[in-house]
Amino acid sequence: SDGCVSPSLQVPTSFTVLESPDANFASEDIIFISSPKLQIVNKTKNLVSNTYQWKIKGFNKVYDEVNPLIIFPKVGKYEITMESKSTNGCVNKYSKIIEVKNDFNVYIPNSFTPNDDNLNDNFKPVFSPEGVETTKYLLEIYDRWGQCLFTTNNIEQGWNGEVKGQLVKEGVYIYRIRFADMVGQVYDKYGSVVLLRKD
Numbered sequence: 001s002d003g004c005v006s007p008s009l010q011v012p013t014s015f016t017v018l019e020s021p022d023a024n025f026a027s028e029d030i031i032f033i034s035s036p037k038l039q040i041v042n043k044t045k046n047l048v049s050n051t052y053q054w055k056i057k058g059f060n061k062v063y064d065e066v067n068p069l070i071i072f073p074k075v076g077k078y079e080i081t082m083e084s085k086s087t088n089g090c091v092n093k094y095s096k097i098i099e100v101k102n103d104f105n106v107y108i109p110n111s112f113t114p115n116d117d118n119l120n121d122n123f124k125p126v127f128s129p130e131g132v133e134t135t136k137y138l139l140e141i142y143d144r145w146g147q148c149l150f151t152t153n154n155i156e157q158g159w160n161g162e163v164k165g166q167l168v169k170e171g172v173y174i175y176r177i178r179f180a181d182m183v184g185q186v187y188d189k190y191g192s193v194v195l196l197r198k199d
Contacts, residue, residue: 021050023084023092032103033182034128036072044084053083072100075182102181104128111194114161123193124158125177136180141173141193149173161195170197 022044031038044050047066054063056070057079063070072078081095105128112123124139134155141150141159149168150159161167177189 019086020090021084021086021092022046023082023094025080025082025094025096027080027096027098029097030099030101031072032101033072033075034103036100038070038072038098040068040070040080040082042067042082046086049087051085053085055081055083072098075100075102102183104132104181106132106177106179106189108175108177108189108191109193110191111196112161113196114167115197122158122160123175123195124156125179125189127155127179133180133182133184136178136186138176138178140176142176143168143173144171155179167197168195170195 024043026041026043027038040054042052044052052064052066054065054068054070070080076099078098078100079095080098081093084092084094107126109120109123109126112120114121123141132155137153137155139150139152139157139159140148142148149163152159172192172194174192175190178186180186
């Protein structure tokens with residue numbers, strides 16, 4: 001403002017802008033606990049020159065394969081983060097949410113024949129291998145008057161048609177089955193089963 005002038009100084013400068021590496025991958029968005037393997041497909045351009053790290057929240061393991069195969073231990077939502085690093089040390093990241101859902105089936109027979117021929121001798125539900133919380137299992141058998149004849153918390157144990165060591169009469173009996181899935185939801189199933197005596 002007083003009219004003083006400062007001389008300008010120019011310093012020759014050069015720099016290089018390095019390209020950021022690609023970071024992108026494809027996979028299924030939803031898988032089931034009965035088949036908990038997830039194959040990652042790396043979609044970056046320079047697969048050979050870049051290096052990769054894959055991190056999943058809640059996992060201690062860090063994957064460094066180009067196309068990793070990840071096995072999930074339980075149901076839930078998981079964030080997978082891919083870190084792509086170029087030979088020049090530049091880094092780019094890409095994240096995606098994967099959901100592992102509960103998936104199970106249960107088959108409940110409508111009759112059984114307890115005659116010790118190793119064919120359909122016991123009544124019990126049959127569950128698919130994955131997805132059931134076995135510690136919360138309950139099976140109860142009642143007669144038509146509401147008297148409890150059999151109860152167990154062992155998912156492998158069925159009712160052999162006996163009460164106090166004696167085979168009950170042929171007829172219709174009521175069952176109650178309680179079980180929970182891996183996320184804690186409890187299910188109660190009621191129905192009837194026919195006991196057939198075949199000598």
